Amino acid sequence: MFMLMIGLILFIAIIGFSLSDRKELTWPEKFLKDTSGYVQQWFYKPAGSIAGFFEDLRNLRTVYEENEQLRLMAAAYARDKVEYNFVKKENERLQKDLNFTEQQKRMNDYNYLIAHVISVSNDANNRTMNINLGSKHGIKPNMAVTTVDGLVGLVSSVTPFTSTITPITELSEESPTNGSIAATIQGREDESFGILSSYNKETGRLVMTRIAETDKMEIGDTVITSGLGGIYPRGIRVGTVETKEVGDFGLTYTASVKLFTSFDHLTEVFVVQPSESEEQAE
């Protein structure tokens, strides 16, 4: 009984400490995380490449079709690139004419850092991942993390050589530890708006709330981050709209969003680093 009492007191003290709003980890935590991260990266990457080899063999058949599709996409990309260069030049000229400050111009310049996943948490309600880049490489808490498919999550804590990602599947409105994401629809960036507020574990879909009644959002549309709200950068693909219905109070709509990213067997992720001048302004 004595054991139980001491355990309980210690447990509540530690939980209280971890729930408090702290900016940085303590040094024992950093040391433990760095050490285990250093060892774990020897195992995760080789295991991944062996598994990847067998997956490649299995996918050999679909490679031809995929190649065909990629060729079509490359052609479309080449067309768009010409258009993009024109628009970019035009935009730069206009920004100059309107006297944009250096900070405003650089607001949507992002730098992508490639990181490797080194371990995945084995707790069903806390599916964090560790990556092999840390504060020594310029990672800071609250940076967004993506893969080539779409948004993965946020960097939640940083040590000198590793950092921990909290995936968007941990997103919850009621939870004390996680915020929401402002989102919009690809192709109608200035007309649509919604807030990705929580992840429904039972259906495996993100819930998008506060969509205006007049919004022309349709099923199958691609949801991207809007960059409003400051934490997540602009234009990261999240998923597709699957259902749309009237929300709790009948004034706004709620949609469910199917994610692009699969969280199993992740290897390479990209950490989105905002450009330097923006950080200085903060």
Place this chain on the structure above:
Amino acid sequence: MSMNRIVSIMLLLFVLEGALMPWIIPDGFGDRIIPHFIFVIVIYSALYGNRHLALMLGAGFGLLQDVVYYGHLLGLHFFTMGLIGYFTGVLLERKRATVMMAITIIGFACLLYDTSLFYIYKVFRITDSSYAWALLHYILPSLFLQLAFALACYIPVRRMFESRGKTAMDGDEE
């Protein structure tokens, strides 16, 4: 077997659990089959070692897991793993459990472990799913993995803890 050996084997297992197991579990089952190998070893240490050893290993490796995979809370695995290990030891450390009995106890301990984790997360509102769903979605599927692992490592782990008990006792006699 010395304490150092046991701890270093468990450290290796901890590393493999986080770095290798995600690749062995088939694609799409990543959030359904969740390994708790360290916990299985902690229960073995309670059965074939003693309750203080189980408490120490459970609390130590629980804290390690809390810190390395820190997302919402600290101290959760530290508390549940240590406590369940200790009480398994209090109940059963004097009985020399047979293989069937050990597997059954590990099964129930895993259920208890996952259930208490679920309810602590529920209290802090980190999860909002229902217990019935959690039970079917990940607790029961991962239970099979834990049992398979427990069965596979029964002989070496039992030998490891019993030989440690014996050397400790010899040391006392001297």
